[in-house]
Amino acid sequence: MVKIKYLLIGGLVVIIGIVVVFYFFPNEEKKVKKQFRLLSEGVLKPPEENAFTMLQKMKNIGALFDEHCELKAPSQSLSGSYAREEISTYAGSARAYFSQLDLKFYDFHIIFPERVVAKVTLTARLTGRSTAGEQTDETRELECVLKKIENKWLLSQIEVVEVLKK
Secondary structure (H helix, E strand, O other), rough: HEEEEHHHHHHHHHHHHHHHHHHOOOOOOHHHOOOOHHHHHHHOOOOOOOOOHHHHHHHHOOOOOOEEEEEEOOOOOOOOOEEEHHHHHHHHHHHOEEEEEEEEEEEEEEEEEOOOOOEEEEEEEEEEEEEEEOOOEEEEEEEEEEEOOEEEEEEEEEEEHHHHHH
């Protein structure tokens, strides 16, 4: 009877240890997905957002990008290489145009061609309402490259994929 009790306690300790390891030490794929979740949180703009919250979100958005990020958007005039500070500024300007804004990411496909490089293909959906009351609902496929710098995955390239390209 005593041996069964010790075996059950030992098994429970092992299970708890495994859960703790997976929770507190996520794999690289989860770390990459977390960056997109943080970007989504930074873009989110509820109607009652104040200026201090907006400034904090702009700072947080900038921290998700490499020192220079390449943006390729064939149908837009935004293609080019941008510094982290420019990205924060453009994100703030874009958010100011909206009274309500939400960005969600779906259908992640992540590969690691190198230990410090992640290539991610995903779907992004941007919804919102402009300050003039116009509804926005856009869905795009994106190909992103993230680089692991100082143990953090940072966006270094974003390309908007044309649907007909595939």
